[in-house]
Amino acid sequence: MSSCPAESQTSVSISPAARTAARCTAGLPREAAWSQRRIRIGLLGLGNIGQAVARLVASAAGAHAGVHFHIECALVRDPSRARACDRPPCITNNVSAFLHGRYDLVIEAMGGIEPALTIVTQLLERGIPVVTANKTLIATAGQELQALAVARGTTLRYEASAIAGVPFLGTLAARPLVSSIDRFTAVLNGTSNFILTALEEHGGTFAHALALAQQRGLTEPDPARDLDGDDAADKLALLTSVFGWGRVDRASLEGRSLRDVSSRDVRAARALGGALKPVALASRAAGGVEAFIGPTWVPAHTPLAALGGTLNGIELHGRYVGDLFFSGPGAGPDVTAATLLDDAIEAVREGDRSGGSGFDFAQAKKDPPPHPVSQLPSRPREPLRITAPITPWFIRVEFPGVVPTVGVLTDVFGRAGMTIEHVTDAIDGTRYVLAGPARRERMDAAIHDVWRVHRLRCVAFRRLG
Numbered sequence: 139m140s141s142c143p144a145e146s147q148t149s150v151s152i153s154p155a156a157r158t159a160a161r162c163t164a165g166l167p168r169e170a171a172w173s174q175r176r177i178r179i180g181l182l183g184l185g186n187i188g189q190a191v192a193r194l195v196a197s198a199a200g201a202h203a204g205v206h207f208h209i210e211c212a213l214v215r216d217p218s219r220a221r222a223c224d225r226p227p228c229i230t231n232n233v234s235a236f237l238h239g240r241y242d243l244v245i246e247a248m249g250g251i252e253p254a255l256t257i258v259t260q261l262l263e264r265g266i267p268v269v270t271a272n273k274t275l276i277a278t279a280g281q282e283l284q285a286l287a288v289a290r291g292t293t294l295r296y297e298a299s300a301i302a303g304v305p306f307l308g309t310l311a312a313r314p315l316v317s318s319i320d321r322f323t324a325v326l327n328g329t330s331n332f333i334l335t336a337l338e339e340h341g342g343t344f345a346h347a348l349a350l351a352q353q354r355g356l357t358e359p360d361p362a363r364d365l366d367g368d369d370a371a372d373k374l375a376l377l378t379s380v381f382g383w384g385r386v387d388r389a390s391l392e393g394r395s396l397r398d399v400s401s402r403d404v405r406a407a408r409a410l411g412g413a414l415k416p417v418a419l420a421s422r423a424a425g426g427v428e429a430f431i432g433p434t435w436v437p438a439h440t441p442l443a444a445l446g447g448t449l450n451g452i453e454l455h456g457r458y459v460g461d462l463f464f465s466g467p468g469a470g471p472d473v474t475a476a477t478l479l480d481d482a483i484e485a486v487r488e489g490d491r492s493g494g495s496g497f498d499f500a501q502a503k504k505d506p507p508p509h510p511v512s513q514l515p516s517r518p519r520e521p522l523r524i525t526a527p528i529t530p531w532f533i534r535v536e537f538p539g540v541v542p543t544v545g546v547l548t549d550v551f552g553r554a555g556m557t558i559e560h561v562t563d564a565i566d567g568t569r570y571v572l573a574g575p576a577r578r579e580r581m582d583a584a585i586h587d588v589w590r591v592h593r594l595r596c597v598a599f600r601r602l603g
């Protein structure tokens with residue numbers, strides 16, 4: 139019979155009582171020991187994601203891996219707000235009160251940079267594992283936070299921050315050499331993909347497709363972050379950071395809004411052997427990164443072209459692996475919550491493997507941090523420069539009156555230094571042109587000339603292949 143006190147068998151390992159429990163369960167089969175784990179969670183944010191985490195914790199699935207999560211406290215802006223989940227024993231808007239809780243792990247689902255960055259930094263400094271869904275935080279300070287976690291012997295995990303339903307970041311992190319990535323092409327925003335798919339399948343106006351996305355709860359009340367590319371840009375910056383390329387200068391990233399796309403464009407793209415998709419592309423280049431985001435023509439035979447509805451996908455190119463492709467649901471509260479809890483389980487297991495997990499605040503106050511903060515790696519001073527790549531183009535040409543002949547179009551674009559590969563028949567005052575590779579500046583100059591001389595209105599989308 140075990141001589142362990144009953145109380146200690148439900149504790150976690152970092153406190154003296156929990157260390158005793160760990161010793162007491164050491165002789166049990168692994169699953170039996172796991173079934174006794176009770177993990178105290180601090181939850182930063184109780185919005186869409188935080189509430190889904192709380193619901194999952196309260197459900198049977200919350201104990202699926204034999205780990206019993208218990209939410210001790212949630213930090214919110216407005217503690218009086220009704221929540222669509224069980225209320226944790228403590229809900230506070232006081233950061234110090236939250237930080238005085240005793241947690242084995244903290245889940246960050248607040249969003250934004252501050253105060254999340256300051257709080258997560260404090261938690262990692264004290265050795266508390268942190269799991270986050272916050273792409274902006276990881277894109278901005280992921281490398282520094284990761285270095286801090288390593289220095290403090292704890293864990294930072296962020297699988298839920300990009301393409302939450304597709305566990306690929308952890309897979310790559312576990313194989314850093316084999317999966318060293320030098321280029322990726324991705325659909326990173328499910329709302330944008332849904333809108334382009336709706337334009338193709340149902341026709342109608344952009345406003346109608348957007349309304350459909352809103353009816354299905356796929357957009358924020360203000361959908362600008364999805365439509366104008368901010369969300370995809372955050373994820374692109376996160377990935378360049380996670381792949382070890384460095385922090386990129388977001389301000390220099392070329393982006394085209396989805397609002398420029400019509401159902402006619404999407405159908406013409408298909409008729410020309412491709413598909414218009416909301417693409418984010420980044421490639422390592424000498425001295426920086428080549429990248430852009432925006433609706434882009436991709437060949438129909440590529441995996442990205444096959445992604446419909448809200449699906450996300452990422453095609454990775456690495457030196458040793460050639461091409462890899464991951465796809466699946468991009469976001470949504472339930473899948474994000476499940477990924478956060480999977481990360482939490484993984485963080486606890488990592489703590490077990492390294493001989494300790496969790497945190498005892500009272501003990502930590504007695505023990506100074508192992509390294510002075512000044513010795514931590516500082517943030518790189520200069521972000522990486524982003525340049526836009528040279529690509530071919532898919533161009534909508536609208537004419538108010540006389541149909542411009544193929545010869546005229548070839549001539550006017552040719553004079554602007556562009557080569558023309560194909561021109562479609564004219565339908566309803568519109569032709570589509572496939573143009574050869576050029577820089578964005580040359581494309582813009584050509585569009586300007588075509589308007590100035592011939593009063594032809596053009597909208598150009600990048601083309602991959």
Ligand SMILES: NC(=O)c1ccc[n+]([C@@H]2O[C@H](COP(=O)([O-])OP(=O)(O)OC[C@H]3O[C@@H](n4cnc5c(N)ncnc54)[C@H](OP(=O)(O)O)[C@@H]3O)[C@@H](O)[C@H]2O)c1
Pocket residue numbers: 182183184185186187188213214215216217219231246247248249250252253271272273274298299302469470471474
């Ligand atoms: N929604 C998705 O499908 C999805 C998918 C993947 C990743 N994510 C990421 O998950 C994170 C959370 O997203 P969400 O949709 O859950 O956001 P949300 O609904 O706006 O929830 C944010 C939560 O954080 C709290 N909060 C925000 N600022 C705070 C502050 N200064 N002090 C204290 N509490 C604060 C809010 O408190 P109140 O409730 O009192 O306002 C709210 O509970 C974001 O980083 C997002 O990018 C979301």
